[in-house]
Amino acid sequence: MAGESVLSRVVRIFEAFGPDDQALGVTQIARRAGLHVATASRLVDELVRHGWLRRDPDRRVRIGVRMWELASRASPALTLREAAMPYMEDLHAVVGHHTQLGVLEGREVLFIERLSSPEAVVNLTRIAGRLPAHVSSSGLVLLAHAPRDLQESVLAGPLAAYTPHTVTDPGRLRAVLADVRRSGVAFCRGHVDERAAGIAVPLRDADGAVVAALSVVVPNDDNARMQIPALKAAARGVTRAMRPGMPRP
Amino acid sequence: MAGESVLSRVVRIFEAFGPDDQALGVTQIARRAGLHVATASRLVDELVRHGWLRRDPDRRVRIGVRMWELASRASPALTLREAAMPYMEDLHAVVGHHTQLGVLEGREVLFIERLSSPEAVVNLTRIAGRLPAHVSSSGLVLLAHAPRDLQESVLAGPLAAYTPHTVTDPGRLRAVLADVRRSGVAFCRGHVDERAAGIAVPLRDADGAVVAALSVVVPNDDNARMQIPALKAAARGVTRAMRPGMPRP
Numbered sequence: 001m002a003g004e005s006v007l008s009r010v011v012r013i014f015e016a017f018g019p020d021d022q023a024l025g026v027t028q029i030a031r032r033a034g035l036h037v038a039t040a041s042r043l044v045d046e047l048v049r050h051g052w053l054r055r056d057p058d059r060r061v062r063i064g065v066r067m068w069e070l071a072s073r074a075s076p077a078l079t080l081r082e083a084a085m086p087y088m089e090d091l092h093a094v095v096g097h098h099t100q101l102g103v104l105e106g107r108e109v110l111f112i113e114r115l116s117s118p119e120a121v122v123n124l125t126r127i128a129g130r131l132p133a134h135v136s137s138s139g140l141v142l143l144a145h146a147p148r149d150l151q152e153s154v155l156a157g158p159l160a161a162y163t164p165h166t167v168t169d170p171g172r173l174r175a176v177l178a179d180v181r182r183s184g185v186a187f188c189r190g191h192v193d194e195r196a197a198g199i200a201v202p203l204r205d206a207d208g209a210v211v212a213a214l215s216v217v218v219p220n221d222d223n224a225r226m227q228i229p230a231l232k233a234a235a236r237g238v239t240r241a242m243r244p245g246m247p248r249p
Numbered sequence: 250m251a252g253e254s255v256l257s258r259v260v261r262i263f264e265a266f267g268p269d270d271q272a273l274g275v276t277q278i279a280r281r282a283g284l285h286v287a288t289a290s291r292l293v294d295e296l297v298r299h300g301w302l303r304r305d306p307d308r309r310v311r312i313g314v315r316m317w318e319l320a321s322r323a324s325p326a327l328t329l330r331e332a333a334m335p336y337m338e339d340l341h342a343v344v345g346h347h348t349q350l351g352v353l354e355g356r357e358v359l360f361i362e363r364l365s366s367p368e369a370v371v372n373l374t375r376i377a378g379r380l381p382a383h384v385s386s387s388g389l390v391l392l393a394h395a396p397r398d399l400q401e402s403v404l405a406g407p408l409a410a411y412t413p414h415t416v417t418d419p420g421r422l423r424a425v426l427a428d429v430r431r432s433g434v435a436f437c438r439g440h441v442d443e444r445a446a447g448i449a450v451p452l453r454d455a456d457g458a459v460v461a462a463l464s465v466v467v468p469n470d471d472n473a474r475m476q477i478p479a480l481k482a483a484a485r486g487v488t489r490a491m492r493p494g495m496p497r498p
Binding site for chain 2: 068
């Protein structure tokens, strides 16, 4: 068994866990990973010994805290998140609805942080969850500042509709991206869910490159637009906090 | 090359990254992991292809966002953190200093969340960072409710002193743990740093088992004790939020 092949199998074992899976049986893992049960079982046992997976008393398997710890330590996601968090807390306190931080991973937004209140409006995202880039306000911001070839590849479709308001026409999407670059904000009423409005602004690093999108999800009403200035102000604060040599909050 | 051995090498590559390492060269990784440079280089290349590691333009290696995403998805740390976060935000707003969430990993506290303000008191912890259990208020809470054999193993020492106030005498540590179980709080003035007081309470799951410690780090003065009721109230809220069938915040 070549080293490459073992590593690929380990990756497939972890990829067997979807965003909704708290725990899986070894047979499920084997099936999803396309492995023999014996192979999956042997690798799972070793991953459990390393703390990367853990077993519940009923023998079902979960991701281990050790895996999370190693992944978190040196991750760029954590650095960005730590710079953004104090500003996200202030935004969340003022806006009173979901406040989130997303990065572009392929053609999707990966949400690396979300602050929510129990009474907040409906929101399809979750931490470590994804949405197609063209669907959400965060995705439109990230796509607007993405390399040209990635933009063209997304524009070439298919562009899934989450609601009748999702931008699915390539010509309109091109115009929306230009507008986001010009205005510095993506304002999307009902694109992901009819009841919610998403508002996103770019987060720039010290060199001016867009590294993430900061967004809020608020009720889809005429007051939604009022949150834009608070969001833009918070984005400036995060950029300042990411500047090298700044004391970290 | 046996499968076990490849997996162990991959684990050692990730363990080469310490809490302070944003990026490492392959030679550094190889040295810390005890691997030949050629072996480390080949495994790093494959991990980069899977997105578990990523390369900076200067060829230095970081943990990849994909690794973080997979680790976060099904992790018990995330579930706990999501239940705790709204209460932590409220605590942080009221107390105005570091508010943190820790779990026991071996003989140490692993901090899985921390909310901080730039003006808050000095604090040695960080997200995905660790402290020996006997040193911090969170650790004393977790140790007080840990299995007996783990307690005895920690009591058997050695017990490192961070300040002259750190509990390093086994007899006194035993008394402190009993007091924490009785009072439901660990109140530690100057145990980690002379300038700070740590206050921690247990977080119990729906079955009453202690699964984490909720703590604040405040200035070491006579007002510190005032934060105890707010902390105890927040802990009850988190337990309620973790109850099965409760709407998740």
